[in-house]
């Protein structure tokens with residue numbers, strides 16, 4: 001009897017080709033048989049075996065354009081295959097109503113399907129964004145909300161934004177950015193990093209200083225070189241953290257663990273992550289020590305870290321808005337997860353939205369004039385008088401400009417959820433475990449919800465027009481139980497930044513045709529916006 005090995009070695013090249021070809025045809029036939037006979041078929045582009053619609057997305061060259069074109073072709077509910085995973089895409093407000101409801105009975109709490117990569121980097125049970133454990137998520141989320149909504153914190157945050165901005169103004173002046181063009185998009189993530197560092201822990205990050213030094217090495221910023229070097233390492237580690245999450249989600253476990261390239265890449269990511277964890281842990285421990293020495297809690301600063309260390313202790317400065325079910329203080333590990341989340345969630349988002357706001361306001365002189373009018377009414381003609389937290393509630397038009405930018409050029413184009421139970425959406429039955437993709441961009445650009453959706457018109461958000469806005473049609477901060485917990489802070493920061501820029505400066509595009517260049521990563525990442533930062537001429 002010939003063995004299997006004998007049989008294999010007796011095959012000619014043609015035999016192998018025919019065998020391989022037959023298996024391939026069988027695989028493809030089975031794939032399309034299953035595809036065309038699938039339960040609840042939704043409209044959508046036909047996928048390729050193994051890779052699904054990934055090639056179509058890559059070939060389009062522009063993820064956002066592809067999303068809008070797919071919606072125009074297939075309607076407001078369609079399916080997309082990423083590899084073999086079937087995703088259901090939704091782009092109409094009424095379709096996402098049950099998903100984004102704030103009700104406790106929400107069947108769409110989980111953001112993404114189980115993923116061994118997310119488990120490996122410890123995010124499935126720590127922090128907020130990827131936590132699948134409802135109880136732990138509840139703990140982190142409540143603590144986050146309790147600290148971020150403390151009035152003392154908001155007041156202090158408004159001051160810190162101005163401190164970071166004054167720093168940036170100094171660099172701009174020194175570098176002559178009022179006369180020569182420069183890439184505003186290079187500065188924004190550094191500015192928001194320094195600002196977030198102050199707000200998060202009352203500490204200077206010096207990431208702007210390191211960028212400034214690269215422009216002006218002969219006259220560096222007045223910080224010790226080792227501090228600037230560490231700032232650079234921090235911002236690089238933080239930026240890499242986003243790609244670490246992407247790498248661990250998208251790279252199959254077998255490649256991560258069994259191939260040499262996968263193993264070395266995983267190690268590189270893990271080394272970076274461990275450095276970031278140690279860096280944050282050192283800051284927490286030092287702050288705990290400083291707080292221990294201060295007896296009177298009124299002497300404490302109200303940065304995010306101090307609030308987290310003292311919450312549910314005798315030095316608690318929060319207003320106990322939360323449901324009262326969580327009595328225990330936070331451990332260093334809990335605080336570390338929250339700090340990383342704040343740094344990871346609050347820096348790039350605010351930086352990119354600021355780029356888009358500045359661009360759209362410059363492009364629309366009538367909007368700029370009304371914005372200025374509001375700023376002059378609220379702050380008067382003294383262009384450098386401090387902005388207080390209480391002033392911000394008077395900036396109604398500024399608020400509308402930020403929301404309209406978030407509608408037209410959202411920082412995140414999509415939002416994810418998983419169906420935890422069988423459900424019905426738009427008349428289609430949805431199976432438990434279905435990955436849902438909410439097309440924020442699609443909904444916010446839909447003529448079904450917005451008249452002239454491509455037009456930049458902040459008036460939509462002013463009364464009485466604002467009463468006509470469809471529920472769930474603006475999702476710049478997501479919605480429902482997992483809505484962005486940093487949104488109030490983000491609006492405080494953005495209003496202060498917009499006021500600081502436009503009451504005193506008249507930023508000008510490098511050429512009339514300048515547009516912000518951005519790529520869709522986990523957020524719409526602006527990497528180029530060429531400007532001159534001219535001072536405002538007072539009439």
Ligand code: HEM
Pocket residue numbers: 128129130141341342343345346347349350353411412415416475476477478479480481482483484485486487489490
């Ligand atoms: C312009 C600024 C910002 C934008 C556009 C933004 C946008 C978003 C969006 C769209 C989500 C998903 C919400 C959902 O799934 O429904 C989200 C979640 C989140 N954001 Fe923000 N965000 C911003 C600023 C911030 C800031 C300043 C922080 C921290 C202080 C933060 C922390 C988070 C966290 C922790 C989550 C996860 C929430 C959860 O899963 O329960 N974000 N953000």
